Amino acid sequence: MARLNDEVGALLQEIADLILLTGGDAFRARSYEKAARAVGGYHADLATLDAKGLRDIPGVGTSTAGKITEYLSTGRMAKLDELRAQVPPGVREIMAIPTVGPKTAALIHRELGVSTVDELRAAAEQDRLGDLPGLGEKTAENIRHGIDQLRSGGGRALLDTAMELAEEIVASVGALPECHRCAYAGSLRRMRPTVGDVDVLATAEDSRPLMDALTRLPFVTEVLAAGPTKTSVRTSRGLQIDLRVVPPEDWGAAMVYFTGSKAHNIALRARAVKAGLKLSEYGLFRLTERGDRGSEGEKIASRTEEEVYAALGLPWIPPTLREDRGEIAAALAGELPDLVTVRDIRGDLHTHTDLTDGLAPLEEMLAAAAERGYAYYAVTDHAPNLAMQRMTDEKMLAQRDQVRALDRRYRGMRVLHGTELNIDRDGEVDWPPAFLAGFDLCVASVHSHFRADRDVQTRRLVRACENPHVHVIGHPTTRMLGRRQPIDVDLDAVYAACARTGTALEVNASPERLDLGDEQIMAARRHGVRFAVNTDAHATTHLDNLRYGVGAAQRGWLTADEVVNTWSLTRLRQFLRKRPAG
DNA sequence: GCCGTTTTCGGCCCGACTGTTTTCAGTCG
Numbered sequence: 001m002a003r004l005n006d007e008v009g010a011l012l013q014e015i016a017d018l019i020l021l022t023g024g025d026a027f028r029a030r031s032y033e034k035a036a037r038a039v040g041g042y043h044a045d046l047a048t049l050d051a052k053g054l055r056d057i058p059g060v061g062t063s064t065a066g067k068i069t070e071y072l073s074t075g076r077m078a079k080l081d082e083l084r085a086q087v088p089p090g091v092r093e094i095m096a097i098p099t100v101g102p103k104t105a106a107l108i109h110r111e112l113g114v115s116t117v118d119e120l121r122a123a124a125e126q127d128r129l130g131d132l133p134g135l136g137e138k139t140a141e142n143i144r145h146g147i148d149q150l151r152s153g154g155g156r157a158l159l160d161t162a163m164e165l166a167e168e169i170v171a172s173v174g175a176l177p178e179c180h181r182c183a184y185a186g187s188l189r190r191m192r193p194t195v196g197d198v199d200v201l202a203t204a205e206d207s208r209p210l211m212d213a214l215t216r217l218p219f220v221t222e223v224l225a226a227g228p229t230k231t232s233v234r235t236s237r238g239l240q241i242d243l244r245v246v247p248p249e250d251w252g253a254a255m256v257y258f259t260g261s262k263a264h265n266i267a268l269r270a271r272a273v274k275a276g277l278k279l280s281e282y283g284l285f286r287l288t289e290r291g292d293r294g295s296e297g298e299k300i301a302s303r304t305e306e307e308v309y310a311a312l313g314l315p316w317i318p319p320t321l322r323e324d325r326g327e328i329a330a331a332l333a334g335e336l337p338d339l340v341t342v343r344d345i346r347g348d349l350h351t352h353t354d355l356t357d358g359l360a361p362l363e364e365m366l367a368a369a370a371e372r373g374y375a376y377y378a379v380t381d382h383a384p385n386l387a388m389q390r391m392t393d394e395k396m397l398a399q400r401d402q403v404r405a406l407d408r409r410y411r412g413m414r415v416l417h418g419t420e421l422n423i424d425r426d427g428e429v430d431w432p433p434a435f436l437a438g439f440d441l442c443v444a445s446v447h448s449h450f451r452a453d454r455d456v457q458t459r460r461l462v463r464a465c466e467n468p469h470v471h472v473i474g475h476p477t478t479r480m481l482g483r484r485q486p487i488d489v490d491l492d493a494v495y496a497a498c499a500r501t502g503t504a505l506e507v508n509a510s511p512e513r514l515d516l517g518d519e520q521i522m523a524a525r526r527h528g529v530r531f532a533v534n535t536d537a538h539a540t541t542h543l544d545n546l547r548y549g550v551g552a553a554q555r556g557w558l559t560a561d562e563v564v565n566t567w568s569l570t571r572l573r574q575f576l577r578k579r580p581a582g
Numbered sequence: 583g584c585c586g587t588t589t590t591c592g593g594c595c596c597g598a599c600t601g602t603t604t605t606c607a608g609t610c611g
Binding site for chain 2: 386
């Protein structure tokens with residue numbers, strides 16, 4: 001549903017970047033940026049809006065509405081084409097390097113003739129950057145480091161991008177009369193935070209109509225391979241899609257094989273071999289005495305995943321656990337965790353409104369939350385130390401009055417008034433205890449000093465946990481997938497502090513963060529830490545990101561009982577009382 | 583380019599940090 005909006009948002013953002021790169025008016029660029037964000041997060045599909053409807057989107061005026069209309073009818077934006085003609089595409093990628101903004105990118109392009117990240121890397125290695133006016137050795141070093149960071153993303157797609165694409169393909173291919181079943185597999189089904197390519201599996205007697213349908217999808221730009229069992233294409237976003245078609249009776253074995261992970265499959269195959277069996281994407285086979293060359297032996301399971309696991313003496317293992325991190329031993333012992341699910345979540349405890357940097361007003365966020373059937377919902381706008389949000393005591397208290405008034409309007413859903421505090425370098429937060437005591441809930445997060453050393457980071461997070469008014473540590477490592485490394489912190493000390501003080505760690509569901517990550521969750525739960533799976537929504541559409549957070553939680557083996565926002569309101573309120581100071 | 587109990591021009595989120603400067607520009611959240 002939101003794909004068109006995202007697409008248009010990306011184009012508007014590109015206009016903004018190109019305006020900055022060409023030295024255009026910064027306010028105009030910001031205006032496009034704002035419109036890009038607003039369009040991306042808007043609840044209604046752009047295709048359903050008329051000109052007036054478009055202008056009702058905050059930040060979209062006559063000019064931008066015209067460009068959107070132009071794009072919907074012609075597939076182009078003349079303004080964008082004109083700007084693109086002035087700047088080689090690689091220059092915009094240079095701007096994506098952390099610490100490199102439009103001014104620096106334009107300078108490098110103009111003075112050195114560098115127009116791709118690779119050329120920039122070469123220039124940096126030849127020490128040609130330091131000669132530029134205003135650029136010294138430190139800056140050159142930061143650029144080198146920034147390129148490494150950008151490249152370490154490895155061209156992998158974020159989970160939401162891959163998921164939306166996969167769901168569209170599964171819907172298209174699955175709707176064909178020739179198709180029996182269709183689903184995505186691979187690391188996407190395991191809900192890994194980033195996805196290298198998308199694996200889609202289908203069953204059909206005749207694969208051709210399915211393969212044809214894939215290659216004809218509008219966002220497919222290149223067909224890399226087209227055969228009867230496998231077709232690979234590349235999409236406009238650069239992501240590779242593999243569609244595999246297998247006979248209906250092999251669905252289960254193929255799903256196991258293509259879901260992986262590799263390590264999980266190896267462990268399964270080893271188990272099969274021990275039992276005199278052989279596991280492949282075509283099924284589980286009993287090896288016959290003379291069947292050592294070519295002959296597969298008797299097929300004993302392949303139709304469903306359950307059947308394949310059962311034939312190996314195992315219960316079905318949820319895809320999010322299939323990483324060879326002890327799931328097979330746990331399955332054998334009957335100790336697989338009863339994983340938390342989206343349906344278990346009774347409320348979101350970290351969300352924003354347009355009082356700070358959210359896109360939607362309080363009323364709209366609450367309406368969207370109520371529609372999800374939540375039993376409670378916390379509004380946690382930014383606190384004043386994040387200066388750009390211009391929060392004041394008065395604004396926060398006025399919002400509280402508004403929250404209390406609106407709370408009465410929702411029968412089944414209690415609205416909690418909270419805030420997202422900023423943990424400063426010393427572990428202090430924005431407001432004094434007396435003011436903090438007025439909130440129902442406080443999330444506290446790191447938004448500054450990302451490069452402070454390990455001792456500083458550890459101390460500030462532990463101190464935040466020790467604050468009796470802090471209930472949840474938001475996005476604890478502050479990583480941004482493919483863009484920013486996690487802070488350097490002794491997480492074991494933080495886990496211990498959380499367990500000791502009754503502070504929950506967030507599993508931030510934003511596809512750009514997914515923080516904490518799975519392995520950290522596994523480590524933290526061994527300390528007895530509680531968790532909160534939150535969306536950090538800045539728009540109504542972001543509330544749907546919950547499933548990515550739940551995916552991360554499952555990958556960390558979490559059960560509902562370990563997640564505070566699966567609890568009843570009564571139990572949650574008890575948790576929020578924390579213990580008194582000292 | 584957007585927006586208006588400051589409406590049709592003149593503002594536009596603002597402060598901290600970093601590195602390069604020798605008083606400030608660029609980037610970030």
